[in-house]
Amino acid sequence: MAASLSRPCFISLHLPYRQRWAQDLANTFRFQPVAVRETPRVRQLALRRGSAVFLINEHLAPGPTGTSSHDFLYDIDPRPTLGTASNVCFEVDDVPGLCKHLQSQGCSLPVPPTEVRDDGGSVTYGVASSIVGNVSHTLLDRSRYWGPFLPGFQPIEEAPSAARDGIEITHFDHITYVCPRGGTRAALDWYQRCFGFRRFLLNPQERPAEGYVLGGQGVSMLLLALQDTQDTPACGCKLVLAESLSEDGANQVDTFLEQHGGAGIQHVGLCTTDIVTTTRALQQGGVHFFTPPATYYSQGGKAEEIRGAGQDPQMLAELGILLDTTALGHMGQPGAHVTQSPSQEYLMQIFTHPIFSEETFFLELIDRRGAPGFGEGNIRALWKAVQVYMDQQQ
Numbered sequence: 001m002a003a004s005l006s007r008p009c010f011i012s013l014h015l016p017y018r019q020r021w022a023q024d025l026a027n028t029f030r031f032q033p034v035a036v037r038e039t040p041r042v043r044q045l046a047l048r049r050g051s052a053v054f055l056i057n058e059h060l061a062p063g064p065t066g067t068s069s070h071d072f073l074y075d076i077d078p079r080p081t082l083g084t085a086s087n088v089c090f091e092v093d094d095v096p097g098l099c100k101h102l103q104s105q106g107c108s109l110p111v112p113p114t115e116v117r118d119d120g121g122s123v124t125y126g127v128a129s130s131i132v133g134n135v136s137h138t139l140l141d142r143s144r145y146w147g148p149f150l151p152g153f154q155p156i157e158e159a160p161s162a163a164r165d166g167i168e169i170t171h172f173d174h175i176t177y178v179c180p181r182g183g184t185r186a187a188l189d190w191y192q193r194c195f196g197f198r199r200f201l202l203n204p205q206e207r208p209a210e211g212y213v214l215g216g217q218g219v220s221m222l223l224l225a226l227q228d229t230q231d232t233p234a235c236g237c238k239l240v241l242a243e244s245l246s247e248d249g250a251n252q253v254d255t256f257l258e259q260h261g262g263a264g265i266q267h268v269g270l271c272t273t274d275i276v277t278t279t280r281a282l283q284q285g286g287v288h289f290f291t292p293p294a295t296y297y298s299q300g301g302k303a304e305e306i307r308g309a310g311q312d313p314q315m316l317a318e319l320g321i322l323l324d325t326t327a328l329g330h331m332g333q334p335g336a337h338v339t340q341s342p343s344q345e346y347l348m349q350i351f352t353h354p355i356f357s358e359e360t361f362f363l364e365l366i367d368r369r370g371a372p373g374f375g376e377g378n379i380r381a382l383w384k385a386v387q388v389y390m391d392q393q394q
């Protein structure tokens with residue numbers, strides 16, 4: 001299959017009637033509104049930071065007579081009962097060709113190749129359903145468009161203060177899906193077969209045939225990862241597929257499935273080039289982040305590991321930032337041998353509380369210093385922090 005998909009053009013979030021999030025994304029996360037489309041029944045607002053664009057879709061009228069499937073341009077209506085990130089748009093060279101390939105693979109295409117134009121030119125797009133829960137993909141060719149966003153949207157003037165607020169977010173680093181039992185392998189196969197995505201091994205401990213299995217000390221999860229056809233792991237956007245292996249359902253993956261009403265997008269990693277300054281600015285703006293267990297910084301030589309990476313353990317602890325030097329994933333072919341690099345590559349991460357009232361969708365800041373995968377220590381710390389949070393919510 002010759003399709004070539006590049007990094008996500010936007011991630012689309014849908015909110016039920018009377019729920020709003022666009023203002024929060026603008027005011028607390030400091031994303032800049034760039035374009036809007038409004039009809040009597042829906043509002044679609046595109047907000048950008050670096051090359052990361054969220055399209056926020058809001059219902060302005062109640063269902064069931066509220067929306068038809070065509071109300072949301074460049075998307076379909078997942079008819080949400082809660083906030084959900086249900087569409088990832090990829091730029092594609094040949095929309096009709098990819099749509100034909102998807103149909104030959106048995107995929108459903110709720111929107112066949114369609115042209116939209118305005119004074120700035122024209123685009124062609126189609127929407128395909130994935131096999132993961134409510135997730136669909138808009139496939140978009142905008143090589144013939146010169147406007148600021150997309151035809152049908154009105155541009156919004158950028159606020160002059162935007163560039164000087166200390167928040168350095170450059171692009172989408174990864175999108176993490178939660179799948180049901182057995183679902184990660186099926187999703188991996190689907191993205192390889194339909195979109196030509198390549199397997200990406202997340203950690204030197206990952207065995208290609210099994211995936212990255214995290215077990216013991218309360219965590220029980222399987223992770224598999226993919227990346228698009230054009231980028232390298234260091235700068236591209238990865239798809240991470242997570243599945244719980246736990247016997248009791250009290251963990252963030254099973255809780256997502258239960259509260260979201262099925263599989264879907266659990267979180268989006270936003271790449272930052274300065275996690276300390278960005279976290280501080282967002283905290284001051286009102287964003288709530290998970291606090292890792294206090295022992296995270298004091299046990300197992302973590303303070304030395306942080307100092308060895310050239311960072312300050314005290315400062316990371318104050319902000320709640322996690323650091324891992326074992327996150328040395330690589331482009332993997334099954335059977336490939338992985339050796340740990342002796343150089344000091346590491347990453348830093350911090351996770352927000354769930355964005356909506358349910359324990360479903362959240363955001364992450366990730367600052368990669370040469371490490372393209374994920375480290376076990378950070379995932380464990382996140383699980384423990386979420387467990388404490390969920391216990392407090394009860």
Ligand SMILES: O=C(O)C(=O)Cc1ccc(O)cc1
Pocket residue numbers: 174176223240242252253269364374379382
């Ligand atoms: O660390 C990350 O950002 C990941 O994407 C891995 C991951 C996946 C699922 C979880 O519930 C927690 C962590």
